[in-house]
Amino acid sequence: MYMAKVVGSVVSTQKDPSLVGRKLMIVQPVNSDGQSVRHQEVAADSVGAGVGEYVLLVRGAGARRASQLDDGIRDVNDCAIVGIIDRFDK
16 A cells, blocks of 8 residues: 555546546655655545545555456556545654
């Protein structure tokens, strides 16, 4: 799992069927001090996160499992928001 801050959203009217109805958010990975690390990326939101919130991300197979559909449609998702961080305790 990774930590990130939601910094924006992406609007895409033409996309793979497995992404229809999902919010696509721009996330900036961060460390436990809230400082940016690496580059921004797009994540499918499964928890209703908003811009400015710190979130938990999963990538790869974890992201596909987090947003798996029951209707047999393959899931192309490679990065998913699976939690909203309330605080960092160190």
